[in-house]
Amino acid sequence: MTDALDRPTSLLLLGGTSDIGLATVRALRSPALRRVVLAARPSSARDAVVADLSSSGVVGVTAVDFEASDTASHDVLLTSVFAEGDIDVVLVAFGVLGDQQDFEDNPDHAVEAAQINYVGAVSVCLRAAHLLRAQGHGSLVVLSSVAGERARRSNFVYGSTKAGLDALASGLADALHGTGVHVLIVRPGFVHTGMTAHLDPAPLSVTAEQVADGVVSGLRRGATVVYVPATLRVVMSGLRHLPRAVFRRLPV
Amino acid sequence: MPSKGTDTATVEPTSQLLTGWGLTMPSRADVQRPQGVQDVVAAVLAAGGRGILARGAGRSYGDAAQNGGGVVLDLSALATLELLDDGDLVVGGGALLSDVIPVLLARGRFLPVTPGTRFITVGGAIAADVHGKNHHVDGSFGAHVRWIDLLTADGQVRRLASDGPVEDVALLAATAGGMGLTGVILTARIGTIPAPSSSVRVDTRRVDDLDSLMTLMVEGDAAYRYSVAWVDGMASGGRLGRGVLTRGDHAAPSEVASHHSAAFPSGDSPRITVPPTPVSPLNRLSLKAFNEAYFRRAPRERTGQIMGLAPFFYPLDAVGGWNRLYGRRGFLQYQFAVPDSGADVVRLALERLAGIGAPSFLTVLKRFGPGRADSPLSFPIEGWTLAIDVPVRTRGLDRVLDDLDENVLAAGGRLYLAKDSRATPATIAAGYPGLGAFRALKADVDPHGVFVSDLSRRLDL
Numbered sequence: 282m283t284d285a286l287d288r289p290t291s292l293l294l295l296g297g298t299s300d301i302g303l304a305t306v307r308a309l310r311s312p313a314l315r316r317v318v319l320a321a322r323p324s325s326a327r328d329a330v331v332a333d334l335s336s337s338g339v340v341g342v343t344a345v346d347f348e349a350s351d352t353a354s355h356d357v358l359l360t361s362v363f364a365e366g367d368i369d370v371v372l373v374a375f376g377v378l379g380d381q382q383d384f385e386d387n388p389d390h391a392v393e394a395a396q397i398n399y400v401g402a403v404s405v406c407l408r409a410a411h412l413l414r415a416q417g418h419g420s421l422v423v424l425s426s427v428a429g430e431r432a433r434r435s436n437f438v439y440g441s442t443k444a445g446l447d448a449l450a451s452g453l454a455d456a457l458h459g460t461g462v463h464v465l466i467v468r469p470g471f472v473h474t475g476m477t478a479h480l481d482p483a484p485l486s487v488t489a490e491q492v493a494d495g496v497v498s499g500l501r502r503g504a505t506v507v508y509v510p511a512t513l514r515v516v517m518s519g520l521r522h523l524p525r526a527v528f529r530r531l532p533v
Numbered sequence: 534m535p536s537k538g539t540d541t542a543t544v545e546p547t548s549q550l551l552t553g554w555g556l557t558m559p560s561r562a563d564v565q566r567p568q569g570v571q572d573v574v575a576a577v578l579a580a581g582g583r584g585i586l587a588r589g590a591g592r593s594y595g596d597a598a599q600n601g602g603g604v605v606l607d608l609s610a611l612a613t614l615e616l617l618d619d620g621d622l623v624v625g626g627g628a629l630l631s632d633v634i635p636v637l638l639a640r641g642r643f644l645p646v647t648p649g650t651r652f653i654t655v656g657g658a659i660a661a662d663v664h665g666k667n668h669h670v671d672g673s674f675g676a677h678v679r680w681i682d683l684l685t686a687d688g689q690v691r692r693l694a695s696d697g698p699v700e701d702v703a704l705l706a707a708t709a710g711g712m713g714l715t716g717v718i719l720t721a722r723i724g725t726i727p728a729p730s731s732s733v734r735v736d737t738r739r740v741d742d743l744d745s746l747m748t749l750m751v752e753g754d755a756a757y758r759y760s761v762a763w764v765d766g767m768a769s770g771g772r773l774g775r776g777v778l779t780r781g782d783h784a785a786p787s788e789v790a791s792h793h794s795a796a797f798p799s800g801d802s803p804r805i806t807v808p809p810t811p812v813s814p815l816n817r818l819s820l821k822a823f824n825e826a827y828f829r830r831a832p833r834e835r836t837g838q839i840m841g842l843a844p845f846f847y848p849l850d851a852v853g854g855w856n857r858l859y860g861r862r863g864f865l866q867y868q869f870a871v872p873d874s875g876a877d878v879v880r881l882a883l884e885r886l887a888g889i890g891a892p893s894f895l896t897v898l899k900r901f902g903p904g905r906a907d908s909p910l911s912f913p914i915e916g917w918t919l920a921i922d923v924p925v926r927t928r929g930l931d932r933v934l935d936d937l938d939e940n941v942l943a944a945g946g947r948l949y950l951a952k953d954s955r956a957t958p959a960t961i962a963a964g965y966p967g968l969g970a971f972r973a974l975k976a977d978v979d980p981h982g983v984f985v986s987d988l989s990r991r992l993d994l
Binding site: 282283284285286287288290311312313315366367414415416417418459460461 | 550555557558559560561562583595596600601602603863865925930931934935954955957958987990991
């Protein structure tokens with residue numbers, strides 16, 4: 282149970298090596314936090330993250346094997362994590378960015394990205410929703426993106442996967458209203474992470490820590506959608522309504 | 534709305550979002566309203582993986598009376614009431630003290646222990662082992678329980694008497710303060726005390742600083758059955774801990790002028806009710822002004838004032854839904870007890886909370902008599918207890934309270950489970966050395982953990 286001062290006692294990070302996910306775990310660190318489950322592919326990177334979090338004073342950090350595209354494995358995985366104790370916050374933070382040109386040249390690669398970013402997320406979000414409902418409390422935090430709000434020429438495959446995820450999470454937020462389970466959709470702009478290190482930053486770019494702060498404040502306020510930075514809410518509201526001919530020519 | 538937190542008009546189970554009095558930490562549970570003991574037994578035997586818990590009137594501040602995803606029992610139908618010839622009361626676990634008191638007063642009796650609200654149930658009073666203004670003289674509620682009928686996880690009803698076999702006495706003692714985790718308290722027999730009138734004789738002192746206040750209490754409390762100090766939680770510097778000390782005892786009929794013989798308010802309708810407000814009217818400025826006025830209004834010294842029982846014991850019961858005053862995000866009450874050797878922690882707590890500008894109008898300081906050594910989770914220990922209401926939106930509150938926890942524990946003190954909404958398992962375990970014994974007894978009487986609460990899961994009780 283997240284305590285009266287908004288401090289979760291347990292977290293499940295799906296995408297256990299995600300920069301934004303880990304920054305969020307660090308931002309939610311408190312004396313109340315005593316269980317952190319990192320769900321990710323077995324890797325030296327995952328081992329390093331467990332060691333790093335543990336050495337920085339986070340207690341009860343464990344890792345479980347998770348393959349986003351292997352949806353058949355998700356039920357057993359999530360059920361076993363919840364069976365060991367309530368999960369106060371589930372963070373859905375996995376995803377691949379890919380390369381738009383590669384997606385267009387090799388549609389199989391686009392399908393793979395969609396399997397991870399959208400199909401995998403559909404699987405875990407709906408299963409987590411069931412488990413959270415059954416415990417009568419908890420939050421589901423879904424890492425979406427402004428890229429899903431209006432698909433752009435430069436990354437519409439990635440954008441379409443996030444659009445689908447965002448729509449799912451929006452519907453889920455309504456479906457779970459009043460159940461004690463809260464859904465928070467996070468729509469960051471360009472985030473400086475390992476996933477975007479090779480790209481030129483877009484305007485209004487942020488760090489993973491800033492996204493994490495947005496998550497913490499969204500959880501505290503009980504918000505359904507947070508933009509990071511917050512000014513993107515206004516910017517996206519404008520961009521959404523631009524005439525297509527103008528939008529197409531924007532250098533975004 | 535002396536909130537039951539649940540609607541008693543229907544017996545159908547309903548799925549409800551429940552919180553404690555602090556309005557924080559909601560969770561959804563299947564609320565059932567058994568109409569008799571057989572219904573309660575059936576519900577306990579049918580409890581699923583998320584377990585079952587009896588909820589009283591929902592006056593615990595945090596998550597003690599919640600069971601997210603599981604079953605919560607509303608026992609308001611179990612409210613039978615019988616006053617025996619020897620003055621003892623045999624009462625259903627779901628009865629409210631507000632229903633019991635008029636019956637007692639009509640026979641010249643009163644509750645042996647009452648907390649600051651009468652809108653709690655008898656079962657809740659035992660489960661939290663509540664205390665009152667007379668703890669230094671009469672101990673906690675559990676000390677006056679002759680026996681209880683406890684429904685345990687095996688579906689059996691056990692009559693546990695305070696003079697019974699040793700294992701019954703142990704289970705009774707663990708149930709007092711056991712937060713509902715040993716079983717369902719169906720019925721209790723409780724001792725009562727004489728109340729020659731429905732008034733009290735009160736001496737009031739306005740005291741300008743904490744040292745003087747604490748000295749007065751140490752030196753003078755023994756002369757009074759009831760003693761409590763309201764403290765201006767927002768005063769700082771030389772005024773830190775200034776307060777109003779009220780002490781008294783039941784008044785004899787001869788002391789009560791006819792115009793004072795006000796009837797005890799019946800039923801559960803408060804005189805005024807706070808409507809839900811989107812923005813809390815309570816902030817640093819308004820509460821500083823309120824506390825200043827409250828302090829100034831109190832007489833420097835007045836003796837022998839005759840007051841009704843309700844305004845003396847239950848001043849806040851006159852304001853329905855006052856918990857909404859702190860705003861939508863809710864509030865918590867930080868209450869700790871420390872032995873006399875840890876009296877400095879009282880000053881530290883007032884300093885630190887005034888230091889972050891925590892707006893509070895309910896800060897209460899009281900002396901405790903000896904605790905109940907046999908009750909592993911009973912809160913009171915001999916010395917001091919301080920309770921402070923604070924809205925959870927107060928900036929910096931988490932760190933200040935974590936730090937105070939360490940000081941409370943270092944002084945040999947503990948936190949009150951009925952008020953808790955933010956402690957850690959380690960803090961509770963350190964404050965309650967009997968927790969291991971409680972868990973062992975719980976494992977024996979409830980091996981499958983049928984009785985659980987959000988509190989027990991959060992604090993690993």
